[in-house]
Amino acid sequence: MEKVVKFYSRDLALRSAAAVTTELVRNVTATQDTSPPATIALGRLITAAVLMAAQQKDGQRIGIRVMGDGPLGELFVDASFEGKARGYVQNPQADVPLKNGQVDVGAAVGKGVIAVTRTLPFQKAPQQGIVPLVTGEISADLAAYFRQSQQTPSMIALTVSLDKDGLVTAAGGVLTELMPGASEEVLQTLENKAAAGIKLSHLLTQKAPELRMAQAFSHQDDLVAMDHPHPVMFFCPCSMERVERTLTLLGRATLAEMVLKAEPVLVNCEFCQKEYSVLPPRLRELLTELEK
Ligand SMILES: [Zn+2]
Numbered sequence: 001m002e003k004v005v006k007f008y009s010r011d012l013a014l015r016s017a018a019a020v021t022t023e024l025v026r027n028v029t030a031t032q033d034t035s036p037p038a039t040i041a042l043g044r045l046i047t048a049a050v051l052m053a054a055q056q057k058d059g060q061r062i063g064i065r066v067m068g069d070g071p072l073g074e075l076f077v078d079a080s081f082e083g084k085a086r087g088y089v090q091n092p093q094a095d096v097p098l099k100n101g102q103v104d105v106g107a108a109v110g111k112g113v114i115a116v117t118r119t120l121p122f123q124k125a126p127q128q129g130i131v132p133l134v135t136g137e138i139s140a141d142l143a144a145y146f147r148q149s150q151q152t153p154s155m156i157a158l159t160v161s162l163d164k165d166g167l168v169t170a171a172g173g174v175l176t177e178l179m180p181g182a183s184e185e186v187l188q189t190l191e192n193k194a195a196a197g198i199k200l201s202h203l204l205t206q207k208a209p210e211l212r213m214a215q216a217f218s219h220q221d222d223l224v225a226m227d228h229p230h231p232v233m234f235f236c237p238c239s240m241e242r243v244e245r246t247l248t249l250l251g252r253a254t255l256a257e258m259v260l261k262a263e264p265v266l267v268n269c270e271f272c273q274k275e276y277s278v279l280p281p282r283l284r285e286l287l288t289e290l291e292k
Contacts, residue, residue, distance in 0.1 A: 006054060018210040028087050032088055037096055037109075041072060042077070048138065059120070065114070157174050240278075
């Protein structure tokens with residue numbers, strides 16, 4: 001069972017969230033049938049959402065939308081505090097040439113913006129922050145978002161490794177947040193560590209990978225683990241009820257047109273690819289309800 005492990009440093013200067021997300025990334029990318037750059041981009045993004053959501057409160061969700069002009073098109077992921085995550089890529093099969101033997105995620109995503117949305121239960125307007133994409137490699141783009149939107153410095157490191165057939169061998173990441181009042185020295189140490197280009201993928205194969213990752217982005221090794229007892233899993237909350245609600249939102253005229261066609265309406269969930277078929281008698285009922 002994969003889960004987010006949360007830590008704080010003994011001196012209370014920082015807190016972090018780390019997770020191995022190999023199974024999650026395998027599941028979401030298999031569902032989307034992604035090319036190598038799409039697998040890495042979506043894998044990094046969903047890992048980030050899971051880590052960021054784990055640092056929120058009960059019932060809160062984090063959504064991250066990447067709108068780039070590269071061949072992948074739009075990417076979207078969302079994750080809950082409780083570890084349920086899903087995501088999609090607009091053009092999952094799109095591919096780009098390798099760059100220095102590496103999958104060129106930045107070119108596949110392109111230039112554009114990244115938007116992070118925080119949804120609280122029972123709150124109508126979610127909080128949103130948008131920043132321009134820096135590299136399209138996801139980690140640097142989120143770093144830019146953190147710099148602009150948060151009072152305390154945060155760092156995120158994400159990794160998705162593929163084998164020669166493009167299948168996910170390992171995935172994971174760590175989010176480190178300085179607590180208010182942390183010294184300049186702590187920040188400097190973290191920035192030096194980040195600049196040294198630590199290879200997270202090596203840490204994933206070690207014992208207690210979450211602790212190793214958190215230590216790699218901490219000024220001290222003395223980290224205290226906190227309980228976050230929620231399994232990380234690929235989960236899509238779509239249902240026939242939601243599909244019907246969406247059809248109703250299209251309005252009377254569109255619904256009436258569907259009824260007149262007398263054919264089942266097929267709706268594909270873009271997250272989990274589940275297909276829903278709404279039959280003509282039910283369409284008629286929905287129209288009648290709407291006209292009431
Ligand atoms: Zn679904």
